[in-house]
Amino acid sequence: MFPGLLKILVLTALFSSAVFAEADGPDYWRVTEVKSHDVLWMHAESVHTSEKIGKIPYDGVCLKNLGCTSVISFAEFQKLSPAEQKKSADASRWCKVEYNHIVGWVNGKFLSEGGACR
Numbered sequence: 647m648f649p650g651l652l653k654i655l656v657l658t659a660l661f662s663s664a665v666f667a668e669a670d671g672p673d674y675w676r677v678t679e680v681k682s683h684d685v686l687w688m689h690a691e692s693v694h695t696s697e698k699i700g701k702i703p704y705d706g707v708c709l710k711n712l713g714c715t716s717v718i719s720f721a722e723f724q725k726l727s728p729a730e731q732k733k734s735a736d737a738s739r740w741c742k743v744e745y746n747h748i749v750g751w752v753n754g755k756f757l758s759e760g761g762a763c764r
Contacts (some may be wrong), residue, residue: 688750
């Protein structure tokens with residue numbers, strides 16, 4: 647009866663799903679699997695060859711999560727077996743984070759969910 651209205655409702659539902667998908671994941675990350683003598687580099691873009699714009703210590707915490715390039719949601723990731731999680735994390739997932747007032751991209755395989763931060 648109202649094909650235009652139906653299109654709007656469908657598009658609204660799809661857009662809302664996309665917004666919620668981007669909101670998946672923790673509010674904050676912490677650095678993992680970086681050796682104590684090394685750092686996690688922050689990059690200007692989500693590729694390892696881009697300019698290094700900052701560094702995070704091996705035990706860094708309170709990295710504000712600004713979104714990741716992962717193709718699956720955090721909820722889907724949590725349902726994977728530990729082996730599947732490792733394989734998925736190693737697939738060059740990049741996450742945009744804020745740390746010490748610097749915003750940049752880090753390799754997601756070196757991140758795990760962090761606790762509450764201020």
